[in-house]
Amino acid sequence: MIQPIRKPFFDDPMFPLSLTYKDRKLPQNELPEHLHDRYELVYVHGGKGMFFINQTFYTMEAGDLFVIxxxxxxxxxxxxxxxxxxxALFFSPFLIPPSPHGDEHSGQRLFEEARRNGRYKHPLPExxxxxxxxxxxxxxxxFTGQKAGYRQAASLILQTLFLQLSRHLAAAASERNAGILVGPPWMRDTLSYLDGHYEDPGISLSLLAGRVPVSAAHFSRVFKQLTGLTVTDYVHAKRIALAKDLLLTTDASVDRIAETCGFASLPHFHRLFRSLVKETPGAYRRNHLPK
Incomplete structure (x- = not known):
């Protein structure tokens, strides 16, 4: 059995890059959800599984790479x-700044295209x-040896990975997304609908269940089984992700952002944001805006 070698997230604040190497993932140890600021690359060495990303289900098999x-x-x-x-590689985006030469094969572009195109899975050739x-x-x-210059060496390896992956993905850009059809059609329709309406104040379990030919109880059970989240938690996660983006890319007030993201109550927005992000909205904006 391969024993995982684990690295804590960003134990070095001056070098926000961490690696979890050859981790054997067991169903009982997986968190029900992930939502974090870190960029992530996940490479599958072996085994099987499913990966739910944004609104799509993917198979996980040897040779698959996920760009998140x-x-x-x-x-x-x-x-x-x-x-x-x-x-899994976790890192802050400032480790992959845009290329000063306008090079289309930059790491930043790799993640921008994943977000824009919804193309997160990439089966790699041998x-x-x-x-x-x-x-x-x-x-x-x-990371294990920590010889002099190991941070620079790890950064260079990261840049080499980005270059190799960007070249491959550019050549395969015409291929379709590798998502698969999982669950009943009404579930896929619901996830697509939610992706365009999660900020609507009136979104609710009863509204979503009313759009499909199943009971609310069955809807709720299947949704949680497939995504690992309740409808409420899923909507909250999507709204908070949008709020974090707006806090860093606009000068809109916190109350305006809360309203835009579908929160009718500003105190509720503050409580939920702090619960999920571990900072208030104002502190998040101050601490994470580019210096």
Whole structure:
């Protein structure tokens, strides 16, 4: 059995890059949801499972790479009989600034296109799998040994990964998204509907269940089973992700942002934001705006 080598998130505040190398994921250990600022790359070494990202379900198999921008709702569901073994890279976006040369193969563009196109999964050819696994092994060795210059070495490996992946994905840009059809059609329709209406103040379980030919109880049970979230938690996660983006990309007031994101009560928005983000909206804006 491969024993995972775990790294704490950003234990070095001056170098916000962490690696969880060859982690064997078990269903009982997976969190019901993820929503964080970190950018994430997940490479699957072996095993099987499902990955729910934004509004799409994906299979997880050996050789798959997942590109996940920050503040994207996602959840892994490892197979009980053949759990996934994967390596995950977590890092702050400032480690991948836009190329000063306008190079289309920058790491920043890799994540921007994933968010814009909703294309998060990329099955890699065998030659690229071998290269990626070698680079990840090299990065793990740098973190473990911590020789002089290991941060610079890890950064260079990260940039090399971005270049290799960007070249491959540019060549495969015409391929369709690798999402698969999971669950009943009404569930896929609901997720698509929610993606365009989660900020509507009137969105609710009863409204969503009323759009489909099943009872509210069955709707709620299937939604939680497939996404790992209740409808309320899913909507809240999407709204808070939007609020975080608006806080950093606009000068709108906090109460205006709360209203835009579908919150009828400003105190409720503050309580929920602080619960999920561990900061108030005002503190998040002050602490995360580019200096």
């Amino acid at each position: 921008p920050g503040n994207t709702v996602h959840r892994a569901q490892p197979d009980e009989d053949e759990p996934v073994t994967s390596t 030659n690229l799998q071998a290269c990626l696994e070698e680079e990840l092994s090299g990065m793990e060795a740098e």
